[in-house]
Amino acid sequence: MSxxxxxxxxxxxxxxxxxxxxxxxxxxxxxxxxMNLYANYSFLLSALKxxxxxxxxxxxxxxxxxxxxxxxxxxxxxxxxGYYLRNGTSFRDPVxxxxxxxxxxxxxxxxxxTDTVVKLPPLDRTxxxxxxxxxxxxxxxxxxxxxxxxxxxxxxxxxxxRERFEWRRASxxxxxxxAGGQRDSQGEGSGHTVKTWYTLHRLGPSIPSAGTDTDGDGxxxxxxxxxxxHLLSFTHLFALELKGAGRTGELGERxxxxxxxxALGIHFLRQAGKTGKVTAGVAQKIHAK
Numbered sequence: 001m002s003x004x005x006x007x008x009x010x011x012x013x014x015x016x017x018x019x020x021x022x023x024x025x026x027x028x029x030x031x032x033x034x035m036n037l038y039a040n041y042s043f044l045l046s047a048l049k050x051x052x053x054x055x056x057x058x059x060x061x062x063x064x065x066x067x068x069x070x071x072x073x074x075x076x077x078x079x080x081x082g083y084y085l086r087n088g089t090s091f092r093d094p095v096x097x098x099x100x101x102x103x104x105x106x107x108x109x110x111x112x113x114t115d116t117v118v119k120l121p122p123l124d125r126t127x128x129x130x131x132x133x134x135x136x137x138x139x140x141x142x143x144x145x146x147x148x149x150x151x152x153x154x155x156x157x158x159x160x161x162r163e164r165f166e167w168r169r170a171s172x173x174x175x176x177x178x179a180g181g182q183r184d185s186q187g188e189g190s191g192h193t194v195k196t197w198y199t200l201h202r203l204g205p206s207i208p209s210a211g212t213d214t215d216g217d218g219x220x221x222x223x224x225x226x227x228x229x230h231l232l233s234f235t236h237l238f239a240l241e242l243k244g245a246g247r248t249g250e251l252g253e254r255x256x257x258x259x260x261x262x263a264l265g266i267h268f269l270r271q272a273g274k275t276g277k278v279t280a281g282v283a284q285k286i287h288a289k
Contacts, residue, residue: 116149
């Protein structure tokens with residue numbers, strides 16, 4: 001799986017002090033601080049193939065999320081399964097970002113492969129938007145936090161620099177979520193009240209070597225909270241709330257796009273049963289060889 005950018009983009013292991021020119025957001029509308037992923041029941045086919053990324057309410061339809069089955073090489077994931085975030089609310093809109101399986105990989109390894117490719121628009125707006133930059137949502141382990149999912153991305157508004165972030169599973173409702181008014185339930189009449197919580201931690205500009213464990217700094221700033229409903233909930237799938245520097249816009253719109261896309265990546269892994277400690281442990285042993 002490749003986690004490097006194009007030659008004229010930021011390298012996979014850049015100088016932390018190096019800054020890059022700002023990249024304008026190419027999404028058709030900004031991401032609000034609170035987002036929810038819902039099943040798309042507009043038509044039967046839509047329900048099987050797509051979800052709706054909405055704002056705080058379901059009627060605030062932001063972006064269409066298409067499930068790519070990988071039966072055809074259509075789109076940036078080719079034969080890999082995953083999600084396409086459409087730059088609009090229909091299947092006709094171009095793909096803004098995607099996340100899923102890297103193709104091709106051997107079938108046996110794919111069963112335990114928890115590293116998820118994330119494809120973002122190029123930093124240079126003069127380039128074709130289809131010339132996407134590859135990033136990786138990488139499984140890891142953090143002392144006291146169990147299985148984690150880390151990534152690096154450009155952050156900032158006037159100038160960009162690479163920073164690393166880590167999704168950590170929370171055993172209880174995070175204080176950041178409670179402070180934001182999120183409840184440990186899906187809503188009235190849902191019948192599913194179990195939630196799995198993740199918090200997104202800002203770890204700074206230094207990038208660890210591939211395959212090493214993250215130190216798990218408990219004091220790292222929480223910049224997003226992700227709440228999944230029960231796997232048997234087929235209507236409201238998750239809620240995502242940006243926090244701190246993520247909410248104020250300090251981290252920039254490219255970071256917000258990465259936060260949304262990696263949330264979809266974790267959702268994809270949950271649906272495939274690949275977020276547990278056993279699968280993550282096998283995956284790390286395979287990649288270590």
